[in-house]
Amino acid sequence: MDKVLETGTTTVGVVCKDCIVLGADKRATAGHFIANKKVEKVVPINDYMAVTTAGTVSDIQLLIKLIKAELKLKEIRTNRKPSVKEGANLLAGMVYSNIRKMSMIPGISHFLVGGYDSEKHLYDLYPDGSIADIDDFVSSGSGSVIAYGVLETNYKKDMSEEEGINLIKQSLNAAMQRDSASGEGIDIFVIDKKGIRRALQKIINTRIE
16 A cells, blocks of 8 residues: 555645745656656645645546536535635545545545635645645655655744745755656745735756757
C-alpha cells in the first residue's frame, strides 16, 4: 500500500495571517519518464476555493470536474455559497469512494484544499479519503519530505502574504533540487477575502541552446 500511495510531485499549503497560500511544481511523471513539463497543479474550483493535486491524473481530472459541478449545484439548491468546510468534506467523500472502487488502475488522489469564506481555511485530503484541518502548513507528494524540512524550520504564526509566498518558494525549490519527480517550475496562488489570484508562475527552461 505504501508504494501505491507514492505520488510524484510536491505541493504545499501555508496558513498566513490574512490568507492561504498554495503552491506546486509543474512536472508530471510516469515512472522515471517526465510525461509533462507544464502541469497546472493548483486549480481553482470556484471563486474562493482552490486545490492542489497529486496522484493519478485521470482520477484527479474527473474529481475536479465533479466537485466543481457539485458545488455549483449546491449553491443553486440552497441559494447560498457553500462554505469551504462543506466543499472539502464533499471532495473527501468523493476521494473515499474513488479509492475503494474496483479498478485495474488504483484511483489515487491527494488534494490540499484552501479557501476563504468568512475566514481562511486549509484542509489536507489524504488519498484514503480522510480529512485534516490544517492551522499552519502542509505538503503532499514525493517531494514533501524535503519541503517539510524547510517548512518546519521557517514557518511562523501570522506570517504576511509575502512571507508565505517566499516560504513556499523556498520549500518547493528545496524539493526540486533533490526529488526527481518534482521540477520544471512553480505555481503559487493566494486566496484571501478578495478571492483567488496567481501570485507567481516561474518556468525553468533546462534546454541547452
